[in-house]
Amino acid sequence: MADTAPAFQKTPVTVLTGYLGAGKTTLLNRILTEDHGKKFAVIVNEFGEAGIDGDLVVGADEEVFEMNNGCICCTVRGDLIRILDGLMKRKGKFDAIIVETTGLADPAPVAQTFFVDQDVGDATKLDAVITVTDAKWLKERLKDAPEAKNQIAFADVIVLNKTDLVTPEELASVEAAIRAINPYAKLHKTERCALPIDQLLDRNAFDLDRILDIEPDFLESGHHHHHSDEVRSMSFTIPGDVDPEKFMPWINDVSQAQGPNILRSKGILAFKGEPRRFVFQGVHMILDGDLQRDWQAGETRESRLVFIGRDLNENELRKGFEACAA
Amino acid sequence: MNTTTAPVSLREHVVPVEAGAHVVGAHWLGSTLALALADGRVLRWTDSVSDQVEAHAGGILCACGDAERLMTGGDDGRVVALTADGGPAELARDEKRRWIDAVTLSPSGSLAWNTGRTVHARDDKGRVTSLDLASTPQGLVFAPKGYRLAIGQMNGVSLWYPATQTKPEFLDWKGSHLDVVWSPDGRFVVSSMQENALHGWRLGEKPSHMRMTGYPAKPRSLSWSHDGLWLASSGADAAIVLPGRRPTGQGAARMRRPPRQGHPRRLPPQGAGPRGRL
Numbered sequence: 232m233a234d235t236a237p238a239f240q241k242t243p244v245t246v247l248t249g250y251l252g253a254g255k256t257t258l259l260n261r262i263l264t265e266d267h268g269k270k271f272a273v274i275v276n277e278f279g280e281a282g283i284d285g286d287l288v289v290g291a292d293e294e295v296f297e298m299n300n301g302c303i304c305c306t307v308r309g310d311l312i313r314i315l316d317g318l319m320k321r322k323g324k325f326d327a328i329i330v331e332t333t334g335l336a337d338p339a340p341v342a343q344t345f346f347v348d349q350d351v352g353d354a355t356k357l358d359a360v361i362t363v364t365d366a367k368w369l370k371e372r373l374k375d376a377p378e379a380k381n382q383i384a385f386a387d388v389i390v391l392n393k394t395d396l397v398t399p400e401e402l403a404s405v406e407a408a409i410r411a412i413n414p415y416a417k418l419h420k421t422e423r424c425a426l427p428i429d430q431l432l433d434r435n436a437f438d439l440d441r442i443l444d445i446e447p448d449f450l451e452s453g454h455h456h457h458h459s460d461e462v463r464s465m466s467f468t469i470p471g472d473v474d475p476e477k478f479m480p481w482i483n484d485v486s487q488a489q490g491p492n493i494l495r496s497k498g499i500l501a502f503k504g505e506p507r508r509f510v511f512q513g514v515h516m517i518l519d520g521d522l523q524r525d526w527q528a529g530e531t532r533e534s535r536l537v538f539i540g541r542d543l544n545e546n547e548l549r550k551g552f553e554a555c556a557a
Numbered sequence: 558m559n560t561t562t563a564p565v566s567l568r569e570h571v572v573p574v575e576a577g578a579h580v581v582g583a584h585w586l587g588s589t590l591a592l593a594l595a596d597g598r599v600l601r602w603t604d605s606v607s608d609q610v611e612a613h614a615g616g617i618l619c620a621c622g623d624a625e626r627l628m629t630g631g632d633d634g635r636v637v638a639l640t641a642d643g644g645p646a647e648l649a650r651d652e653k654r655r656w657i658d659a660v661t662l663s664p665s666g667s668l669a670w671n672t673g674r675t676v677h678a679r680d681d682k683g684r685v686t687s688l689d690l691a692s693t694p695q696g697l698v699f700a701p702k703g704y705r706l707a708i709g710q711m712n713g714v715s716l717w718y719p720a721t722q723t724k725p726e727f728l729d730w731k732g733s734h735l736d737v738v739w740s741p742d743g744r745f746v747v748s749s750m751q752e753n754a755l756h757g758w759r760l761g762e763k764p765s766h767m768r769m770t771g772y773p774a775k776p777r778s779l780s781w782s783h784d785g786l787w788l789a790s791s792g793a794d795a796a797i798v799l800p801g802r803r804p805t806g807q808g809a810a811r812m813r814r815p816p817r818q819g820h821p822r823r824l825p826p827q828g829a830g831p832r833g834r835l
Contacts, residue, residue, distance in 0.1 A: 289632070290655060292674065294692045296711055299732045299752045309711060309733045309751070313658060313695060317632065320579040320595035321616045348751070349774065 249363030251334030359434035362386035387436035490516030503557035582620030593620035630657025663699035678719035696737035
C-alpha cells in the first residue's frame, strides 16, 4: 500500500463529541462513507454498538486519570495514549484519526492528552473538537446536563442537527443558547448531519500558526441568563500593547487559580517592542504559546483574550488584563 | 612478545535486515532471528536467509518469546505462537477482536495476555483462567518462580495467582503504570509510569515503595542484570542503570536522579504551571 502521509507529518486527530442521541454515529458514518479518497482510523466507545466496523476501528474504554504533576484538572485519557501508540506503528495505513467520545464525556481529558503526553504530541496533532447537538432537545440538556454544556463550550465546530424537527423560531432560540456559551465555534445547521466533510476536517483549530483571528463567528447579544454553573465566553481587548513582564505572571496566575473553571482560552497579543504577534491557547491549566508572524502594515496592534468557562468573574479578569497594558 | 591484536570494529559483525515495517519485537529462536512487525508479519532471518509469515490479519501490538517460540498479540484479537520453521499456531482469539495489548511468557512456559480489561493466564498444561480488572492492563510479567503474574494498570500493580481463587494483591500507587518487571530474586516489582518515572515495590508483608523520577521521556524498556543487582532503563539519552537493592529504610526513598541534559525533546510539565514556551 502506498504511504498516504509523509513520515514527518503529524497525523491529524478529530474529536467527535455530542450528547446521547444527537447524531454522532450518523455523522461518523457520513465521514467514513463519503467519497473523499481518505482513509481513517476510528477510535469508538462502546465497541460494537456504533454500527461501524473495519480493520481500523478500535474500541476504547474511556480510562481517564489524573497526572501526578500537582495539577488537579490535568486529567488525560490513558486508553487513548495506548491506542494512538499502537496505531502510529502502522502510520501510512490511514490519513487521519477520528476519536468518538461517549455522550457523557468531558472533552477536556481528550484534548489534554495531546498536550500532556509527549509521544502522542510528537506523532499526532489535535485538529478540532466537533460537537453534534440536537436542535429539538439541546435546550433541555443545557438545563439538566453539565456535560452537554461542556461539549458546546469546548467545540471548534458545532453541528446543530435535526433542524427539520423544530420551527424556525425554536431553531433561532437554540442557536442563541449555543452562541451564549460559545460564539467562536463554526456552526452548521443540518438535517441528518448532511454537510460537506471538508467543513469538519483539516480545521487546524489547535495550531498556533493558524489562529489568525479570534473574532466571534457570531456577535453575542447582550442577553445573559445568570445562574450558577453558567458556562459562557468573554473576550477582552486592549487597544494597543501589553507588557509581557506583567502579562506572563498574570496569565500564569489566572490559569493556575481558575484553571478548573476555564475550559478554553485563546489570545493574540502585541508585546511592547516586539514586532511579532504573541499567540497562545489553553485548555484548563495547560497553556501553549509562541511568538508568531509579524504584525503587518495596516494591521492594528491590539491585544485580545478570550475565555470560555464556568463561573468566571468577568470584571476581575478584565481589570487584571487591563493592568497588563504597556 | 606482542600480545595485542588489531582492534576489530563491531560494524564488521553487523548485518542490516530490511524489515519493511515498524519492528514491534525482536527475538532469537536459537540461531533464527524473529522480527514481529507492526503490519502483522513475522520476518524470520537465519544467516542472511529470510522468510516471512502472515501471523496476524491486522497489526502486531506486542511480542515475547522463549528459546523455541515467538508469541505475538495483535489488533485482530489473536495470540499466535511461531517457531523457527513452523507455521503460525493460534493460541487464543477474542470474538470481539479486542486488541491484545500485552503478552508475556514465564520461564516454565506459562502464557498471559489481555483482551480489553480482562487478563488471561494459560499454564504449562494449557488451562486458562481469567481475571477482570478496572482498567486495561499495559504490562504483564510472571514471577521468576511460581505461577504468579504482575499486572501493570491504572493506579497500581496487581499480583495474581492464576491457579487459585485468591483475590489478587494490589500494590497501590496513583497514576498510569505501563510496563512491569520482576527482579530475578522475586523480591522487587518495578513499573514504568506515564509521568516519566519508575515506581518500585519491595515485596513482603508490608510492601515498601521506591521511586525514580526525572526521566526526560517514558522509561519503556527495563531489564534486570542476571544477578538482579542492577536494573537498566531507557527514557534518557543514556541507559540509566540503577542499583536494584538499596539499604533498608523507611518509606518512599528517592533514588539518584538520572542525567537529563542533552535530550532533544521538550520536557513535559513537571508542575502545575503552564507548559512550553510561555
